Amino acid sequence: MQPFSQFDERGGLRHLITLEGLDADLLRELLDRAQHYAGRPGDLRLHGRELQGFTVANLFSEPSTRTRTSFELAALRLGADVVNLDMMLSSRVKGESMLDTIYTLQAMHVDTFVIRDSQPGVTQYVAEHVDPHVSVVSGGEANLTHPTQGLLDALTIHQFKGGFRDLVVAIVGDVVHSRVARSAWRALTTLGVGQLRLVGPEELMPPAEDFAGADRFETLEEGIDHADVVMMLRIQNERMEQARVPDADRYFDRYGLTAERLRRARPEAIVMHPGPMNRGVEIASDVADGPQSVIRRQVANGVATRMAVLSYLAEARRKRS
Amino acid sequence: MQPFSQFDERGGLRHLITLEGLDADLLRELLDRAQHYAGRPGDLRLHGRELQGFTVANLFSEPSTRTRTSFELAALRLGADVVNLDMMLSSRVKGESMLDTIYTLQAMHVDTFVIRDSQPGVTQYVAEHVDPHVSVVSGGEANLTHPTQGLLDALTIHQFKGGFRDLVVAIVGDVVHSRVARSAWRALTTLGVGQLRLVGPEELMPPAEDFAGADRFETLEEGIDHADVVMMLRIQNERMEQARVPDADRYFDRYGLTAERLRRARPEAIVMHPGPMNRGVEIASDVADGPQSVIRRQVANGVATRMAVLSYLAEARRKRS
Amino acid sequence: MQPFSQFDERGGLRHLITLEGLDADLLRELLDRAQHYAGRPGDLRLHGRELQGFTVANLFSEPSTRTRTSFELAALRLGADVVNLDMMLSSRVKGESMLDTIYTLQAMHVDTFVIRDSQPGVTQYVAEHVDPHVSVVSGGEANLTHPTQGLLDALTIHQFKGGFRDLVVAIVGDVVHSRVARSAWRALTTLGVGQLRLVGPEELMPPAEDFAGADRFETLEEGIDHADVVMMLRIQNERMEQARVPDADRYFDRYGLTAERLRRARPEAIVMHPGPMNRGVEIASDVADGPQSVIRRQVANGVATRMAVLSYLAEARRKRS
Numbered sequence: 032m033q034p035f036s037q038f039d040e041r042g043g044l045r046h047l048i049t050l051e052g053l054d055a056d057l058l059r060e061l062l063d064r065a066q067h068y069a070g071r072p073g074d075l076r077l078h079g080r081e082l083q084g085f086t087v088a089n090l091f092s093e094p095s096t097r098t099r100t101s102f103e104l105a106a107l108r109l110g111a112d113v114v115n116l117d118m119m120l121s122s123r124v125k126g127e128s129m130l131d132t133i134y135t136l137q138a139m140h141v142d143t144f145v146i147r148d149s150q151p152g153v154t155q156y157v158a159e160h161v162d163p164h165v166s167v168v169s170g171g172e173a174n175l176t177h178p179t180q181g182l183l184d185a186l187t188i189h190q191f192k193g194g195f196r197d198l199v200v201a202i203v204g205d206v207v208h209s210r211v212a213r214s215a216w217r218a219l220t221t222l223g224v225g226q227l228r229l230v231g232p233e234e235l236m237p238p239a240e241d242f243a244g245a246d247r248f249e250t251l252e253e254g255i256d257h258a259d260v261v262m263m264l265r266i267q268n269e270r271m272e273q274a275r276v277p278d279a280d281r282y283f284d285r286y287g288l289t290a291e292r293l294r295r296a297r298p299e300a301i302v303m304h305p306g307p308m309n310r311g312v313e314i315a316s317d318v319a320d321g322p323q324s325v326i327r328r329q330v331a332n333g334v335a336t337r338m339a340v341l342s343y344l345a346e347a348r349r350k351r352s
Numbered sequence: 353m354q355p356f357s358q359f360d361e362r363g364g365l366r367h368l369i370t371l372e373g374l375d376a377d378l379l380r381e382l383l384d385r386a387q388h389y390a391g392r393p394g395d396l397r398l399h400g401r402e403l404q405g406f407t408v409a410n411l412f413s414e415p416s417t418r419t420r421t422s423f424e425l426a427a428l429r430l431g432a433d434v435v436n437l438d439m440m441l442s443s444r445v446k447g448e449s450m451l452d453t454i455y456t457l458q459a460m461h462v463d464t465f466v467i468r469d470s471q472p473g474v475t476q477y478v479a480e481h482v483d484p485h486v487s488v489v490s491g492g493e494a495n496l497t498h499p500t501q502g503l504l505d506a507l508t509i510h511q512f513k514g515g516f517r518d519l520v521v522a523i524v525g526d527v528v529h530s531r532v533a534r535s536a537w538r539a540l541t542t543l544g545v546g547q548l549r550l551v552g553p554e555e556l557m558p559p560a561e562d563f564a565g566a567d568r569f570e571t572l573e574e575g576i577d578h579a580d581v582v583m584m585l586r587i588q589n590e591r592m593e594q595a596r597v598p599d600a601d602r603y604f605d606r607y608g609l610t611a612e613r614l615r616r617a618r619p620e621a622i623v624m625h626p627g628p629m630n631r632g633v634e635i636a637s638d639v640a641d642g643p644q645s646v647i648r649r650q651v652a653n654g655v656a657t658r659m660a661v662l663s664y665l666a667e668a669r670r671k672r673s
Numbered sequence: 674m675q676p677f678s679q680f681d682e683r684g685g686l687r688h689l690i691t692l693e694g695l696d697a698d699l700l701r702e703l704l705d706r707a708q709h710y711a712g713r714p715g716d717l718r719l720h721g722r723e724l725q726g727f728t729v730a731n732l733f734s735e736p737s738t739r740t741r742t743s744f745e746l747a748a749l750r751l752g753a754d755v756v757n758l759d760m761m762l763s764s765r766v767k768g769e770s771m772l773d774t775i776y777t778l779q780a781m782h783v784d785t786f787v788i789r790d791s792q793p794g795v796t797q798y799v800a801e802h803v804d805p806h807v808s809v810v811s812g813g814e815a816n817l818t819h820p821t822q823g824l825l826d827a828l829t830i831h832q833f834k835g836g837f838r839d840l841v842v843a844i845v846g847d848v849v850h851s852r853v854a855r856s857a858w859r860a861l862t863t864l865g866v867g868q869l870r871l872v873g874p875e876e877l878m879p880p881a882e883d884f885a886g887a888d889r890f891e892t893l894e895e896g897i898d899h900a901d902v903v904m905m906l907r908i909q910n911e912r913m914e915q916a917r918v919p920d921a922d923r924y925f926d927r928y929g930l931t932a933e934r935l936r937r938a939r940p941e942a943i944v945m946h947p948g949p950m951n952r953g954v955e956i957a958s959d960v961a962d963g964p965q966s967v968i969r970r971q972v973a974n975g976v977a978t979r980m981a982v983l984s985y986l987a988e989a990r991r992k993r994s
Contacts, residue, residue, distance in 0.1 A: 086746060097456050100435055104407060104460055107433040112749040114742055131949060135739050138972035139746055308452060330459035418777050421756055425728060425781055428754040629773060651780035 035159050043347035046158045046167045047340055049176040050217040058185065058221055061339055065186050069335035081342040082111035088141040091170060092119035092148045097306060098170050101330075102145045105337035114141075120148050120157070133157050137165055142348070143341060145170045164352060166344040174208045180305055181214025183336040185222060187329050188260055191301050195222045201248075201255045201296075203230040204264030204286060204313055205274075207237045211305045212264060216242050230254030231264075231286065234274040251286050258296040262303040263288055266313050279312045289315045293323065301325045356480050364668040367479045367488045368661055370497040371538040379506065379542055382660055386507050390656035402663040403432035409462040412491060413440035413469045418627060419491050422651070423466045426658035435462075441469050441478070454478050458486055463669070464662060466491045485673060487665040495529045501626055502535025504657040506543060508650050509581055512622050516540060522549040522569075522576045522617075525585030525607060525634055526595075528558045532626045533585060537563050551575030552585075552607065555595040572607050579617040583624040584609055587634050600633045610636045614644065622646045677801050685989035688800045688809045689982055691818040692859040700827065700863055703981055707828050711977035723984040724753035730783040733812060734761035734790045739948060740812050743972075744787045747979035756783075762790050762799070775799050779807055784990070785983060787812045806994060808986040816850045822947055823856025825978040827864060829971050830902055833943050837864045843890075843897045843938075845872040846906030846928060846955055847916075849879045853947045854906060858884050872896030873906075873928065876916040893928050900938040904945040905930055908955045921954045931957045935965065943967045 037052060039045045044057065053061075068079075087106040091099045099115065106113045116136075120129045133144070144161070146154045147170035158167035171177040185195075192198055200219055206212045206229045219227055220243075227245040229236060236247060248254030255261050266282060276282045288302065302314075302324045310316045319326060358367045358374075365378065374382075389400075408427040412420045420436065427434045437457075441450045454465070465482070467475045468491035479488035492498040506516075513519055521540055527533045527550045540548055541564075548566040550557060557568060569575035576582050587603060597603045609623065623635075623645045631637045640647060679694060681687045686699065695703075710721075729748040733741045741757065748755045758778075762771045775786070786803070788796045789812035800809035813819040827837075834840055842861055848854045848871045861869055862885075869887040871878060878889060890896030897903050908924060918924045930944065944956075944966045952958045961968060 096437055096439070096453075100437070100457070101460060103435055104433065112746065114745055116738060116742070118738070128950075128952060131952075132738075134969055135948060135972050136742070138969040139743060139976050140973065306452070306456060308449075310449060310452075327455055327459040330456050331461065334460050417758060417760070417774075421758070421778070422781060424756060425754065627773070627777060629770075631770060631773075648776055648780040651777050652782065655781050 065339035082109035177210040181218040200260040386660035403430035498531040502539040521581040707981035724751035819852040823860040842902040874916040
């Protein structure tokens with residue numbers, strides 16, 4: 032068996048499981064397309080019909096209202112038929128096997144599967160087995176990859192900063208467990224970001240070999256000093272213990288982004304968060320809602336990015352067939 | 353902060369949280385519009401496109417198949433994209449806060465939120481915080497308000513009686529806990545109903561200051577005497593105890609609407625019920641299915657009324673922007 | 674009350690609860706229509722609009738991702754509005770009664786109900802009570818009937834074999850509990866199949882008076898000898914005990930379809946399974962995925978068949994009104 036590739040024989044993108052292997056030109060093409068859709072909602076009547084006749088199946092195993100709804104709206108606004116299936120694919124060992132479920136939906140002429148599964152490798156495994164005309168898109172996978180999040184983060188930065196080359200981007204918090212951080216790192220590194228910084232307690236930093244090229248900081252103050260972009264990550268209670276931080280208050284004391292600390296960054300720095308936020312834990316409410324926050328724009332860009340990915344894959348498919 | 357208003361700066365309706373504050377002209381305008389849609393289903397091909405490009409999010413915390421489906425069909429039949437989210441907004445204190453959930457969906461370009469939450473005040477609280485182009489519609493709130501139900505009840509009465517002025521309308525049952533009764537009272541009083549009667553055991557009557565202008569009766573026989581409209585309310589088991597009625601049979605003995613009792617009302621009186629009915633508790637089955645029952649027409653009018661509200665708010669929004 | 678009929682007064686099909694009573698001409702008409710839709714997915718842009726303005730409600734009580742999704746996609750691809758309601762109709766004795774639920778949805782102008790309920794008779798009971806313009810379609814009923822499955826199986830056989838007259842079709846496994854077997858028998862017998870064979874352990878064979886005209890075999894080897902079509906049924910653990918088969922391995926030893934055993938059938942025999950499969954129990958994986966397997970085609974034909982049924986009923990309704 033050939034090694035897995037997200038690309039078809041002509042080199043066109045067929046799946047989006049990870050941003051690994053997508054070069055800067057392709058990323059820019061996807062961002063341009065996303066920007067096109069991001070410009071649309073002003074006139075809501077300008078929905079696309081690019082996916083008319085296509086069927087998108089959302090297979091989400093984790094309860095993820097926001098990401099599933101974002102994909103659902105992206106597909107509906109391009110004219111697709113959408114079915115939502117709450118299912119943990121990786122639990123399908125007994126009874127109906129995982130691939131039989133996929134093959135069944137594929138036989139019903141599902142064109143694109145959007146999959147979130149808590150078990151690493153499931154999304155790629157599905158992509159390796161579907162028919163040539165079918166595409167698989169990751170809706171976020173374990174702590175590994177969340178490619179549409181990486182794209183929407185890059186799009187948001189580009190909208191506010193006009194480029195990547197001279198930027199200092201700080202990713203703050205539970206980096207080791209974050210698919211968001213990994214996908215942002217991958218996108219921004221490919222796009223030639225000036226400096227990428229990882230900031231957080233040592234216990235939540237990734238192994239040295241991961242995040243090649245990134246600089247590491249253990250204090251928030253140093254980590255965001257003169258930064259252009261401050262990207263806060265969500266911290267979960269069980270991770271604080273692991274990081275020997277006794278509770279949310281103590282975490283906030285050390286790594287919470289307050290208005291005062293934000294002054295260490297550049298005056299025009301933007302503040303990002305993938306959501307859902309723990310207000311008062313990793314970010315102060317006045318910063319989350321403040322003038323430098325672009326968090327809601329990230330959400331809007333999320334729909335535009337998913338429209339871009341879905342329509343791009345559909346177009347590539349048309350060229351193949 | 354300004355006191356909350358459902359109206360925009362030009363005086364156009366922006367939200368529909370309660371019928372309080374809507375004058376007779378506006379109610380009549382909404383009823384006319386609903387009548388327009390109510391006339392359509394004969395030719396089902398005549399679906400509207402008034403909401404094409406709009407997105408409606410149904411956020412229902414209580415299991416309410418009928419009302420949620422009614423809103424969903426209303427939105428779909430006007431061409432909207434619809435997402436259904438089962439969520440108890442008021443439980444969102446931890447993790448993702450209530451408003452962050454709303455802001456996230458708003459950033460995805462949801463135009464209209466339809467919300468049912470068991471906690472009073474949640475719907476208005478959301479309406480106070482959404483962006484100017486976004487509308488919030490109540491899908492029924494605690495025991496307080498259910499504005500589209502009040503409108504559909506008024507529409508049904510108008511269809512069968514041609515007006516309100518000379519009518520005697522009796523609302524029977526658990527009035528104090530009923531958002532249906534409150535919204536019907538509000539709509540009918542504004543529209544100038546002849547006489548509004550509240551009928552039920554003393555323990556289930558509202559405080560004296562509520563339902564201004566309504567007359568109160570403790571026996572069903574007196575309450576529906578010569579009535580033009582008999583509106584039965586659903587009674588719940590736990591309420592019977594509170595009303596010192598030992599069980600459903602005893603409740604039926606005192607307040608159940610039977611064919612015999614219905615003869616006390618005018619011969620051409622109509623019988624209404626918001627559903628779901630407890631047959632044999634508040635209403636006898638032969639009355640529910642009898643010639644004077646307009647209960648199914650109420651359901652049909654429910655879809656038409658919700659189409660009217662959704663399209664009216666969308667039109668008002670277009671005028672604002 | 675008249676005996677229930679699936680046909681309207683002009684003899685047009687109004688409901689599809691069972692294949693009983695549908696003559697060969699009508700079955701062929703439905704299969705022709707299904708073949709028309711089966712030919713479409715090659716060009717996905719060719720969705721129909723035959724159900725535009727129609728509303729289909731899927732009421733599924735058993736978790737049945739595959740059949741519900743198949744009906745949902747069939748309806749969406751014909752332009753219908755679709756609502757999915759997870760509900761066990763037969764449990765609706767308390768509170769809202771079963772028929773009130775149906776009447777409520779009917780009043781919202783649901784045109785077609787697709788119902789799967791575990792209690793026998795519920796689907797017909799609903800069909801007996803809906804308004805003349807409303808159709809009811811079974812999504813599979815207890816162990817009795819699954820008419821769209823019977824049609825899709827007939828369609829699949831026709832596609833591969835060109836007809837029915839000279840064919841030997843073997844249905845293998847838990848026949849007595851299988852609505853799939855009953856509907857296949859009904860369809861194939863009506864269409865004049867050459868020989869229908871039932872194959873399985875004695876304990877899982879139906880009573881002698883059922884499956885009129887079918888021949889019975891207790892060993893797989895004899896049962897599929899020179900067969901043109903081998904239709905495997907799903908076996909459930911609790912049924913093995915009943916058939917005095919101690920476990921899945923032992924069942925596979927006796928009734929599992931292996932490549933070796935399949936050589937007893939004709940060389941060009943096709944292998945069918947309604948799904949979901951128990952690989953390694955009733956069928957070997959290499960047979961399920963092998964060149965003679967038409968299992969995925971059955972799934973594709975399922976959508977086409979449901980499109981055919983839904984559009985046929987809608988057309989018959991238009992002629993009535």
